[in-house]
Amino acid sequence: MNKKLGHKIVHTDVLIIGGGTAGCFAAVTVSRNSSLSVVIAEKANIKRSGCLAAGVNAINAYIIEGRTPEDYVTYATEDAKGIVRRDLLLTAAERFNSVTAAMEEMGLVILKDEKGNYAARGNRNIKINGENFKPLLAKAAKEAPGVTVLNKVNMTDLIVEDNEVKGAIGFRILDEMIYEIRAGAVLMATGGAAGLYRPNNPGFSRHKMWYPPFNTGAGYAMGILSGAEMTSFEMRFIALRCKDTIAPTGTIAQGAGAKQMNSLGEDYERKYGITTSERLYGTVKENLEGRGPCYLKTSVVGEEKDEELLKAYLNMAPSQTLKWLEAGKNPSEQDVEISGTEPYIVGGHTASGYWVNTKRETTIKGLYAAGDVSGGCPQKYVTGALAEGEIAALDIISKLHKGYKESVDQSFVASKIEEYETILTGDNELFTAQELEEAMQKIMDEYAGGITAYYQFNETNLQLADEKISQLLKLWENLKARDMRELLEVYELRERLIVCKSVIAHLYHRKETRWHCFNENLDHKDTDKAYYKYVNSKMTDKTLKMIYRDIVEGAEYEHKD
Amino acid sequence: MSIRIDKDKCVGCMKCLEVCPGSLIEEKDHKAHMRYPKDCWGCVSCVKECKFSAIDFYLGADIGGNGSTMNVSIEGEILHWNVKKSDGTMITIDVNSKDSNKY
Numbered sequence: 197m198n199k200k201l202g203h204k205i206v207h208t209d210v211l212i213i214g215g216g217t218a219g220c221f222a223a224v225t226v227s228r229n230s231s232l233s234v235v236i237a238e239k240a241n242i243k244r245s246g247c248l249a250a251g252v253n254a255i256n257a258y259i260i261e262g263r264t265p266e267d268y269v270t271y272a273t274e275d276a277k278g279i280v281r282r283d284l285l286l287t288a289a290e291r292f293n294s295v296t297a298a299m300e301e302m303g304l305v306i307l308k309d310e311k312g313n314y315a316a317r318g319n320r321n322i323k324i325n326g327e328n329f330k331p332l333l334a335k336a337a338k339e340a341p342g343v344t345v346l347n348k349v350n351m352t353d354l355i356v357e358d359n360e361v362k363g364a365i366g367f368r369i370l371d372e373m374i375y376e377i378r379a380g381a382v383l384m385a386t387g388g389a390a391g392l393y394r395p396n397n398p399g400f401s402r403h404k405m406w407y408p409p410f411n412t413g414a415g416y417a418m419g420i421l422s423g424a425e426m427t428s429f430e431m432r433f434i435a436l437r438c439k440d441t442i443a444p445t446g447t448i449a450q451g452a453g454a455k456q457m458n459s460l461g462e463d464y465e466r467k468y469g470i471t472t473s474e475r476l477y478g479t480v481k482e483n484l485e486g487r488g489p490c491y492l493k494t495s496v497v498g499e500e501k502d503e504e505l506l507k508a509y510l511n512m513a514p515s516q517t518l519k520w521l522e523a524g525k526n527p528s529e530q531d532v533e534i535s536g537t538e539p540y541i542v543g544g545h546t547a548s549g550y551w552v553n554t555k556r557e558t559t560i561k562g563l564y565a566a567g568d569v570s571g572g573c574p575q576k577y578v579t580g581a582l583a584e585g586e587i588a589a590l591d592i593i594s595k596l597h598k599g600y601k602e603s604v605d606q607s608f609v610a611s612k613i614e615e616y617e618t619i620l621t622g623d624n625e626l627f628t629a630q631e632l633e634e635a636m637q638k639i640m641d642e643y644a645g646g647i648t649a650y651y652q653f654n655e656t657n658l659q660l661a662d663e664k665i666s667q668l669l670k671l672w673e674n675l676k677a678r679d680m681r682e683l684l685e686v687y688e689l690r691e692r693l694i695v696c697k698s699v700i701a702h703l704y705h706r707k708e709t710r711w712h713c714f715n716e717n718l719d720h721k722d723t724d725k726a727y728y729k730y731v732n733s734k735m736t737d738k739t740l741k742m743i744y745r746d747i748v749e750g751a752e753y754e755h756k757d
Numbered sequence: 758m759s760i761r762i763d764k765d766k767c768v769g770c771m772k773c774l775e776v777c778p779g780s781l782i783e784e785k786d787h788k789a790h791m792r793y794p795k796d797c798w799g800c801v802s803c804v805k806e807c808k809f810s811a812i813d814f815y816l817g818a819d820i821g822g823n824g825s826t827m828n829v830s831i832e833g834e835i836l837h838w839n840v841k842k843s844d845g846t847m848i849t850i851d852v853n854s855k856d857s858n859k860y
């Protein structure tokens with residue numbers, strides 16, 4: 197006998213899926229600029245959900261005095277070897293400073309120099325206290341007139357009819373309730389995907405990873421299943437981080453000036469190039485060639501910086517501070533070992549995500565994407581997520597102004613309800629979701645360029661990976677859950693498996709190595725001019741169709757085909 | 758990295774359960790219970806939320822943990838980060854939320 201779940205139907209003008217950085221700021225923008233109703237559906241609680249939970253260390257994307265948004269576009273384009281959407285980069289960069297000012301108004305603390313200007317860190321960063329970034333933003337969203345926040349509501353599927361979005365469906369984790377949310381426009385803001393590959397610490401501390409393990413790629417999966425076009429999933433993001441704690445390195449590298457050294461004490465920082473992927477590649481190479489482990493040389497930055505470094509990490513990655521204290525050695529007494537992380541799919545650092553027009557509308561009418569889930573605009577970081585949330589919100593307001601038609605069709609929703617209720621019929625026969633997740637991570641690690649493969653793969657590996665992930669997708673169909681929290685696990689696994697399939701297909705179709713480590717293709721070790729293109733994909737009739745698109749040159753891009 | 762909840766100090770307000778970005782904590786006998794110790798991200802949101810210092814966080818042995826625990830008590834603008842080392846020594850670092858990172 198199937199379990200019977202409660203069923204709530206919610207009507208709103210705008211549905212925002214994911215109350216993270218982009219989602220909360222978009223909600224505030226809609227509220228300030230219109231009288232439209234907004235619902236935020238958030239799987240956790242907007243107070244500390246998503247990337248900003250522990251805090252961030254700086255604003256990584258800011259136009260400092262003497263620089264222009266165009267400079268930013270040039271930098272990000274070079275770093276990604278040309279595979280970017282300059283229209284998206286420019287429109288985001290033009291808003292970096294105004295969204296920062298909006299955050300300062302909400303209470304964000306930003307360091308100022310003697311003249312009262314924001315204190316720059318390098319050419320593009322400013323220093324902040326990022327510990328309470330998210331609570332400040334969440335408070336503004338919660339208090340914004342017309343905004344309703346549904347915490348602990350996890351969305352699983354979009355409702356799309358004739359390529360037009362009509363809402364989404366999901367369930368609440370804390371009680372047995374289905375949420376069917378009908379809307380005039382939907383903003384997808386679920387962040388990127390972690391946990392696809394075997395992580396750095398596969399045992400007890402398996403979730404001590406850089407990207408939030410709770411951002412499982414739901415937004416990508418929902419889009420892929422609904423036939424939205426996606427871009428650049430082969431531009432994986434692999435971070436260079438403090439070993440073990442996987443804490444960010446910017447504060448000790450750019451902030452305190454610690455250099456990258458190998459175990460012989462040699463500075464290898466410039467030997468391999470200075471793009472994001474080359475810095476990582478250098479570290480991988482040094483290790484491969486027997487000169488590891490690699491470090492950030494904090495022992496020469498001076499003990500006067502110790503206290504402030506301990507505090508800075510408490511404001512974003514407290515485990516690193518605990519690690520220093522636990523060892524009884526301050527940063528100046530012990531170099532910090534660094535390592536590459538497992539690969540993530542994250543549109544805020546690299547360019548993977550929805551293929552959007554300049555206003556951030558996806559190829560599905562009425563469906564928008566902002567932040568890490570949205571593609572083509574790498575290195576946009578926290579200010580880019582805010583900027584994209586704002587751009588999407590403003591376009592939604594102008595479109596909904598003209599009115600919209602709600603759909604009444606129940607067939608899709610009914611099929612989903614049946615799916616949830618069938619899964620909730622009790623104990624698993626053989627495998628659990630966690631076991632299949634482990635299997636998935638092992639496959640991706642070994643065959644699709646994970647840590648143990650030094651991020652490398654060849655096409656035979658990828659074919660095997662695809663076959664094996666497809667098998668897991670079949671096994672997924674038999675999974676069962678005993679309660680709503682387990683139901684969440686079952687859907688998180690589905691999201692990851694769907695994203696894995698796309699990652700593998702994209703890696704396979706970029707037959708070159710454009711970025712070391714990010715797509716290190718052993719069958720095609722060099723960059724090939726013929727692949728100065730976007731690799732895109734779109735699901736039709738349950739199969740992924742690959743599309744090569746020419747690099748967009750114009751200032752404005754609109755979907756045509 | 759994970760957390761440990763002290764049942765004696767817990768008053769069952771469920772603030773930690775609400776805030777956890779991974780929904781890893783559940784209610785059991787009117788107290789908070791860590792349902793998924795291996796799935797903790799170490800964001801310490803729950804530790805900051807608990808007004809009763811009932812939650813400590815620690816590093817797993819696989820990432821260099823040596824038995825120290827940490828919690829946070831918040832007084833106005835000051836966050837007191839309290840570390841109890843395995844030999845019993847206490848270290849407290851105060852961070853003012855109105856001060857920016859210097860690096």
Ligand SMILES: Cc1cc2nc3c(=O)[nH]c(=O)nc-3n(C[C@H](O)[C@H](O)[C@H](O)COP(=O)(O)OP(=O)(O)OC[C@H]3O[C@@H](n4cnc5c(N)ncnc54)[C@H](O)[C@@H]3O)c2cc1C
Nearest residue numbers: 214216217218239245246247253256351414544567568577
């Ligand atoms: C550890 C870390 C440190 C960083 N440090 C910096 C820094 O110092 N400076 C900087 O500029 N940038 C930094 N970044 C990058 C920046 O924080 C992100 O790019 C940005 O916050 C992404 O915003 P987002 O809204 O796309 O995602 P998020 O803020 O992660 O929001 C996604 C939201 O969607 C929710 N969600 C996911 N799936 C579902 C679902 N199925 N249903 C409902 N809700 C769902 C999540 O719970 C979450 O709340 C950092 C990122 C990380 C991970």
Ligand code: SF4
Nearest residue numbers: 767768770771773807
């Ligand atoms: S916040 Fe503290 S007191 Fe409240 S339920 Fe959690 S552990 Fe218990």
Ligand code: SF4
Nearest residue numbers: 777797798800801803
């Ligand atoms: S530290 Fe973060 S992830 Fe871990 S239990 Fe607490 S709130 Fe959840």
